[in-house]
Amino acid sequence: MIDPISVFLLLLAAATPILFAALGELVVERAGVLNLGVEGMMITGALAGFAAAHATGNPFIGFAVAALAGASVAMLFAILTQFLLANQVASGLALTLFGLGLAALFGKPLEGIKAPPMPIGPLRINWIVWLGLLMVPLIWWFLNRSRAGLILRGVGENHDAADALGYNVRRVRIAAIAFGGAMAGIGGAFISISIVLQWTEGMTAGAGWIALAIVVFSNWTALGVLAGAWLFGGVTVLQLRLQAAGVSVPVQLLSMAPYLATIIVLVLISARQKFSHRAGGAAPGSLGQNFHVLR
Amino acid sequence: MMRLVPRTETSLPWQIATPILAVLATMITGGALFAIMGYDPVAAIRTIFWDPLFGPAAGYSRPQLLVKAAPLILIASGLAIGFRAGIWNIGAEGQYIIGGITGAAVALAVYPAEGMWIFPAMVFAGALGGWAWGMIPAMLRNWFGASEILVSLMLVYVAQKVAAWMAFGPMRNPEGFGMPGSRNLTQYPSAANPELIDGTGAHWGVVAAAIAVLATWFLFSRHIRGFHIRTAGLAPRAARFAGVKPEALVAFCLGLSGALAGMAGLFEVAGPAGQITDSLGSGYGFTAIIVAFLGRLHPLGILLAGLLLALTYIGGELAQLTLQLPAATVQVFQGMLLFFLLGFDLLTRFRVERRVLA
Numbered sequence: 001m002i003d004p005i006s007v008f009l010l011l012l013a014a015a016t017p018i019l020f021a022a023l024g025e026l027v028v029e030r031a032g033v034l035n036l037g038v039e040g041m042m043i044t045g046a047l048a049g050f051a052a053a054h055a056t057g058n059p060f061i062g063f064a065v066a067a068l069a070g071a072s073v074a075m076l077f078a079i080l081t082q083f084l085l086a087n088q089v090a091s092g093l094a095l096t097l098f099g100l101g102l103a104a105l106f107g108k109p110l111e112g113i114k115a116p117p118m119p120i121g122p123l124r125i126n127w128i129v130w131l132g133l134l135m136v137p138l139i140w141w142f143l144n145r146s147r148a149g150l151i152l153r154g155v156g157e158n159h160d161a162a163d164a165l166g167y168n169v170r171r172v173r174i175a176a177i178a179f180g181g182a183m184a185g186i187g188g189a190f191i192s193i194s195i196v197l198q199w200t201e202g203m204t205a206g207a208g209w210i211a212l213a214i215v216v217f218s219n220w221t222a223l224g225v226l227a228g229a230w231l232f233g234g235v236t237v238l239q240l241r242l243q244a245a246g247v248s249v250p251v252q253l254l255s256m257a258p259y260l261a262t263i264i265v266l267v268l269i270s271a272r273q274k275f276s277h278r279a280g281g282a283a284p285g286s287l288g289q290n291f292h293v294l295r
Numbered sequence: 296m297m298r299l300v301p302r303t304e305t306s307l308p309w310q311i312a313t314p315i316l317a318v319l320a321t322m323i324t325g326g327a328l329f330a331i332m333g334y335d336p337v338a339a340i341r342t343i344f345w346d347p348l349f350g351p352a353a354g355y356s357r358p359q360l361l362v363k364a365a366p367l368i369l370i371a372s373g374l375a376i377g378f379r380a381g382i383w384n385i386g387a388e389g390q391y392i393i394g395g396i397t398g399a400a401v402a403l404a405v406y407p408a409e410g411m412w413i414f415p416a417m418v419f420a421g422a423l424g425g426w427a428w429g430m431i432p433a434m435l436r437n438w439f440g441a442s443e444i445l446v447s448l449m450l451v452y453v454a455q456k457v458a459a460w461m462a463f464g465p466m467r468n469p470e471g472f473g474m475p476g477s478r479n480l481t482q483y484p485s486a487a488n489p490e491l492i493d494g495t496g497a498h499w500g501v502v503a504a505a506i507a508v509l510a511t512w513f514l515f516s517r518h519i520r521g522f523h524i525r526t527a528g529l530a531p532r533a534a535r536f537a538g539v540k541p542e543a544l545v546a547f548c549l550g551l552s553g554a555l556a557g558m559a560g561l562f563e564v565a566g567p568a569g570q571i572t573d574s575l576g577s578g579y580g581f582t583a584i585i586v587a588f589l590g591r592l593h594p595l596g597i598l599l600a601g602l603l604l605a606l607t608y609i610g611g612e613l614a615q616l617t618l619q620l621p622a623a624t625v626q627v628f629q630g631m632l633l634f635f636l637l638g639f640d641l642l643t644r645f646r647v648e649r650r651v652l653a
Contacts, residue, residue, distance in 0.1 A: 036444070076634060085299075085645070086637035089383055089444070090588060094637060097581060098630025104623030201623075206452045213445045252460035259452045266449075267441045274440035292299065 007237060012129050013195060015233030017042070017187040017204075019132045021211035022218070022225045023139050024183025029215055030143060031176035032156035032286035036092025037077050039208025040099025041181045042188030045070040047103040049189025050199045051110060059118045059193050063128060063186055070185020071178045073099055078177045082170050085290045096208070104201045115197040128190050133226075135183075140222040152176060156284035159291040169291045184208065206259065213262045217269045220282045228265070235261040299645040309643040314589050314596070317635035318603065324635075325628055329620075339618060343610030343628070356609050358496030362567055363608045365500040366391070366559035368601035370583035372507040373552030375592040376514070380524040381531070382548045386432065386447025387556040388580025389454035390425040394557020395564040396461055397424025399571050402486035403466060403477060413485040417561055418499070425557015426550050428454065433549035437542045443549060451580070459573035466571050477571035480564065488566035500562030504601075507555060512594040524548070556580060578626075582608075585633045604629065 021038050028035050048069030053062025077095045080086040121127040143149040155162040155172045163169050191207065192199050210232060217231075218224025239257040247254070273283075322344070326336035347356040370387045377384045384390075398421030405413060432446035466477040480486045488498045515521040527534040527544055535541070559579065564571060586604050590596030611625030 080634065080637050084638045084641045086640055090633070091637050093385060093584060094630060094633040097585070098627065098634060101623050101626030101628075101630045105621050105627050108621055108623075206449070209445060209448050213442075213449070216442065216445070250460050250464055252456045252463065256453050256456045259449045259456075263435070263441075263446055263449050266445055267435050267439045270435075270441040271439040292301075 007241075009124065010237045010240075011230060011233040012133075013126065013233075014236040015229040016126075016129050016132045017190045017195070017207050018211050018214060018232050019226065019229035020135070020187030020190065021184040021208055022214040022229060023132075023135050023222065024180035024187075025211055025215050026218065026220060026222060026225050027139065027143070027152070027183075028176045028180035029287055030156045030220060030284055031152050031173050032159055032284050032289065032291075033081065033173050033177060034088045034092065034288040035074070035077055035095070035177060035180060036089060036212065037074070037095025037099065037208075038092075038180075038184050038211050039204055039206065040096035041070045041073055041184035042099075042191075042204045042208045042211075043103040043202070044073045044099045045185025045188030046192040046203060047107045047110070047188075047199060049185065050115060050192040051106075053116050053189075053193050054110065054113055057116045059116055060127075062116075062193050063189050066185040066189030067182035068185070070181040070183070070188070072181070073102075074177050074181025074184075075174075077181075078174045081290060082174055082177075085292055088288050088290065100202065107199050107201060110199045111201075113198060115193045118194055126194055128186070128194060131186075136222050136226045143222065153284070156286055159286045159289070163291070173291075184211075187211070210258065210262050213266045217265050219269070219273070220284065231265065232258060232261065298648055299641070300648050301645055302643075305643045310591055313639040313643060314591065314600070314636060316639050317589070317632055320635040320639075321628060321632045324631055328627070334618060334620060339614060339620060342614040342617060342620075343607060343625075346613055347606055347609040350613075352613075356613060358490075358494055359609045360602060360605050361496040361501050362498070362605075364601045364605035365498070365504040366563055366579045367583050367586045367604055368504040368597055369500065369507050369559040369562075370552070370556045370580060371586035371590065371597045371601060372504075372511045372594065373555035374583055375587040375590070375594075375597060376511060376524060377548035377552050378528075378587055379515075379592050380527045380544055380548055382545055383444045384429060384432070384447050384549050384552045385444055385584060386429075386449075386451045386580070387552060387583055388576050388578070389447065389451035390428045390553040390556035391560035391563075391580045392451075392454040392458050392576045393428040393560070394421040394425035394554075395560030395568075395575055396458060396466075396571060397421055397557070398561030399466070399477060399480060399486075399564045402480055402483060402565070406478060406483060406486075409485045411485075414488070414499075414565070417486060417565060418503075418558060421561025422554040422558045425560065426554040428557070429549040429551075429553020430546065433546045436545055443545070447549070451576070455573075455576055458571065458575040461571050462573045462575075468570075475573060479569045481566070481569045486565055488562050498562060498566045500559060500566065503558055503562065508594045508598050511597075515594070520547070556583075582629055585629050588633060589636055 021042055025038055045066035049062040049066030052065035053059045077091050080091040081088050121130050151167055152172055155167060155169050159169045188204055191203055196203055214225055214228035217228040236258050239254050243251055243254050322340050326340050329336045329339040374384055374387055398417040401417045401420045428450060431450060432443040435441040435446050436443045462475045467475060468478045491497050523539045526537055527539050582604055586597055586600045590600035607625050607628055614620040615622055
C-alpha cells in the first residue's frame with residue numbers, strides 16, 4: 001500500500017536540506033572556491049534556526065535567522081581563505097569541526113523541546129520546499145543569463161583574467177561564500193524545524209558532505225543539483241520504507257544506503273568526467289586556488 | 296596601508312612560532328567565550344591546560360595523557376604523510392573504527408584460547424582492516440578520479456553503521472544478557488592491551504606511536520619515498536619528471552594512513568575502550584587532522600601537538616566535573632585552534648610590509 005503521491009512528497013522533503021546546501025555550494029564553487037565547511041554551516045543553521053523558531057514561535061523567523069547564522073560562520077572561512085590566504089581544504093574542515101562543536105555547546109538547553117508548528121503551503125507541500133524548488137531556476141538564470149553570474153563564473157574559471165579585466169575577485173568570492181553559508185543554514189534548519197521537529201546533537205549526519213558530492217554529480221549545474229538531491233531523497237525514503245516494512249536486513253545496514261549511494265554516484269560521475277574529452281568535467285578552472293596579486 | 300609580500304622560502308622561526316601563537320589566541324578567545332557563558336575564564340583555562348598536569352588530582356590524570364595522545368599521534372603521523380603529498384584522507388575516523396572491528400574479530404573468533412600470538416595477530420588484523428578501508432578511496436580515485444576527500448568521509452558514516460551493526464548483531468556478547476556490545480577484551484588476557492608500566496598509562500599503542508614518529512621522521516629526511524612525497528605536494532609536475540607515479544603515491548599514502556588509524560582503533564578497543572560498541576568512533580580520527588596541522592606535518596611537531604590535544608581532552612573532562620562546563624567545549628576549542636593556526640600561517644609564507652605611498 002504505497003501511495004505514490006505521498007512517497008513523492010516525502011522524497012521532496014528528504015531532498016530539501018541537500019538541495020539548499022548543494023545549490024549554495026554550487027554558486028561558491030562556480031566562483032572558484034571549495035568550501036568543505038558545508039556540514040558545519042548546516043548544523044549552525046539547524047541550531048540557530050531552531051532556537052529562533054522556538055523563541056519566537058514563528059518557524060519562518062527561524063529560517064531567516066538560520067540563513068544569517070550560516071552566512072556568519074561562512075565569513076570565518078572567507079576571512080581565512082580570502083584575506084589570510086589559508087588552504088581552502090583545511091579551512092573548510094576547520095569550519096565543519098568548529099560548527100559541530102559550537103552547535104553542540106549552545107544546543108544543550110534546547111534538547112527535548114518540540115519545534116513550533118509550520119503552516120502547510122500549497123498542495124500540502126512545505127513553504128520551504130517550494131522555496132528550494134524556486135531557487136533552482138533562479139540560480140540557473142543567475143549563473144547562465146545574468147551579468148553578475150557571468151562575472152562570478154569568470155572569477156571562478158580564471159581569477160587572473162577576471163582581475164585583469166578589473167573585477168574584484170575577492171569581493172565576488174566573499175559574496176558567494178556568504179550566499180553559500182545562508183543556503184546551507186536554511187538547509188540545516190529544515191532538518192531541525194521541519195523534518196526531525198527538534199534539536200539533537202550532530203543531527204545533520206553528513207548531509208553537508210553529501211551536498212558536496214552532489215555538486216560534483218551535477219557537473220556544476222543547477223538542474224544537475226536538483227537531480228542529485230532527488231536521487232538522494234529517493235534513496236532515503238526507500239531506505240526508511242524498507243525499515244518500516246520490516247525487511248530482514250539489519251536497520252544499521254539499511255541506514256548505510258544514503259552514504260553508499262553517494263559514493264556510487266560520485267564514482268560513476270567522476271568516471272564519466274575522467275574518460276570524457278575534457279578532464280575534470282565542467283569543474284571551474286580556478287576551483288580551490290587562492291588568489292593573490294602583487295600590487 | 297599594509298601589503299603582503301611572498302617569501303621565497305617559508306620562514307622557520309615563524310613556522311615554530313605560529314602554533315604557539317595559535318594556542319595563546321585560542322586560550323584568550325576561549326576565555327572570552329567562557330566569560331560570556333558565565334564561567335570564570337581564568338579558572339576554566341587553568342582547569343583545562345594546567346590542572347591535569349600539576350593540579351591536586353594530577354596523579355590520576357597524568358597517565359591519561361599518554362592514553363589519549365597515542366591514538367592521536369599514531370593517526371596524525373599517517374595523515375601528515377598524505378597531506379604533504381596533497382592527498383587528503385579525512386576519513387581516518389572510519390579506518391580507526393574498522394581497524395578496531397577487524398582486530399577485535401580475531402580475538403572474538405579464537406576466544407577463549409590463550410597464546411602469545413593472539414595479540415600480535417589482532418594488531419596485524421587491525422592494521423589490515425584500516426588499510427583496506429583506506430584503499431577504497433585510493434582505488435576509487437586512481438581508477439575513476441573520484442574525490443578521496445568525499446569518499447573517505449562518506450566511509451566514516453558507513454563504518455559507524457558497521458560498528459553499530461556489530462555491537463547489536465554478530466559481535467554481541469553471548470553472555471552479555473542481551474546488552475549491546477562485544478565481550479570485554481580487557482578481561483581476556485591474551486587479547487588485552489594492558490598498561491605496560493604502572494602509573495604511566497603507556498600501553499602498546501604508545502609504543503606504536505613512538506615508532507610511528509621515528510619512522511615518519513626517517514621517511515621524510517632519509518628515504519627517497521619521503522622526498523617523492525614532498526615533491527609531489529610542492530610541485531606535482533616536477534614530481535612526474537622525477538619518476539613519481541601519482542597512482543602509486545595515492546595508494547601508499549591512503550593505505551599507510553589507513554593502516555596506522557586501524558592499529559590505533561585496535562589498541563583502543565583492546566585497551567581503554569575494552570569492547571566493540573556502537574559508539575566506537577570517539578572523534579580521534581578528526582582530532583588527528585588538527586594534530587597533523589598543528590604539528591606542521593612534522594614528526595616532532597605532531598608528537599608535541601598530540602600531547603597538547605590530549606591535554607585538552609583530559610582538561611575538558613576535568614572541567615566538566617569541577618566546573619560543570621559542557622562536554623562540547625573541547626570540540627569548540629579544537630576547532631578554534633585550527634582556525635587560528637591556519638590564519639597565523641600567513642606569516643610563514645608572506646612578509647607584511649607597510650606600503651609607502653609615492
